[in-house]
Amino acid sequence: MIEEIVERIRLSSKYKDINEKTILEIVKIELPKHRNERDLIKAVKSKLHQIHGAFLGSKDVEKVKDLLLVLERGDRNIREIAKEILKLHQSTRERMDIYEEVYRGIFEVTGKPNSVLDLACGLNPFSIPFMNIEGPILYYAYDIDSTLIESINKFLDILSYPRLAKRKDILFEDIEDRTDICFIFKFLPIAERIKKGFSLKLLNSLNSKFLIVSFPLKSISGKEKGMLENYSKTFEPILKEKYKIIKRFIFKNEMFYILIERG
Ligand SMILES: C[S@@+](CC[C@H](N)C(=O)[O-])C[C@H]1O[C@@H](n2cnc3c(N)ncnc32)[C@H](O)[C@@H]1O
Known part of the structure; x- marks a missing residue:
């Protein structure tokens, strides 16, 4: 019955590219809370x-797919197209003017990485041209949307990086890759929305030396709602269980933590 519900949800064009495992696990979490199938769905x-x-x-x-076609035809340069892609998503659009500064701030502490794991990456891998690193490096990028992942792999290919983007649920599937740095940008509050306690579970499953975690300081609707205080109070104790906070900084509407694995 659960599998049938997953299939029904995936029939809708909005959800057809979403990882089945993600839908299945959310159905399992929601199942006991609803009395009929319609409410559950x-x-x-x-x-x-x-x-x-x-x-x-x-x-x-x-649109990302179309912009990559333009890039493949060689009509425009990589940074120009990457910028247009990053502007499509609110999180990455907000970072557009600060990306280079953010990465400089991070790599000053961690050193330039040879491998990166970008979890719940969204469009963030398209910011690689703004990292100012000598490529190609190993750039693992995980998200639950298969069309997005295909496009990221195409972009990695254009950069001559290995195609290491995978459609993976980072809460319900194992993360085996060990990298120099792991990015978890604007995701931990989302993990808690699926189920309380999931951010700690995720952090405990990681194997990267440095962890860069960020939190939005404004909601999608643009409200601030004391997010800085709330997120610091809620998440700092969780972050500190396995990692040590080296630095915290704020750029525009986003708070970043640089953390190192406890020895
Ligand atoms: C707020 S966006 C952040 C994107 C990116 N990290 C950034 O800050 O630019 C949240 C992203 O998490 C992805 N996502 C949500 N749940 C996920 C899960 N369980 N596993 C992997 N990715 C997930 C969504 O598809 C979406 O791209």
């Missing part, structure tokens, strides 16, 4: 919107 779709659709629409993912 509605609740699962609402969760999927909160974790994915609210940030990246299927039309945006299609």
